[in-house]
Amino acid sequence: MTRTRASAKKAGTSFERMVADYLAEHVDDRIDRRVKAGAKDRGDIAGLRHHGHRLVIECKNAAKTLLGPWAGEAETERGNDDALAGMVVHKRHGKGRPEDQWVTLTMGDLVALLTLSRDHLNN
Template identity: 45%
Template sequence: MARSRTSAKAAGTRFESLIAQTLDTYLAGNIERRARTGAQDKGDISGVLLKGTRRVVVECKDVAKMNISGWLREAQAERENDGAEIGVVVAKKRGTSDPLQQYVHMTLADFIDLVALAQ
């Protein structure tokens, strides 16, 4: 049975909250789920920082069908809207509710920036 729009939104909200809570548990910062902001969206989760003030935009996806290229375009637009350094997508891994087992997608350019900032 397909999800209704209401149940899909609820699942997305639950997933975003779970990922925000997990990031807040493991990372220093003031990590929280963002309210939706429409055309100037700045990602689903705020407060993920690199080296103090460099921000990472996190876009969450709990959907049945993968669309990684579309998701990365969305994360890039949100990164630009937020003025952040990096945009990543956290996608639901079917068959597990463990937040640490979910998938993270990013471009190679963002991965290189991430590693360079960590050195």
């Protein structure tokens, strides 16, 4: 069956809900899906923090993996939110449990998470 725009949107919304619910249950119950903000998008998940610093998650449920463009989206959204780091949570096809999905981030964002600073980056 070919994915239509409507079915893709529904799959994306469902995936975002799954990610938000999993994080809310296991990390912080204030985490939830973020309301869409148009041009100044700040990611798909709201309320995620690491040692008091905001984190941005861009969720993707797509048949084709496009890490470069997705990482670019996460970085734009990280900047829009003035967050410490941005990452992409993307569907691992054939795996339905939230804990089995993929998480991708840049080495710079990994170092930011580990050091709680973006000072090492030339932004």
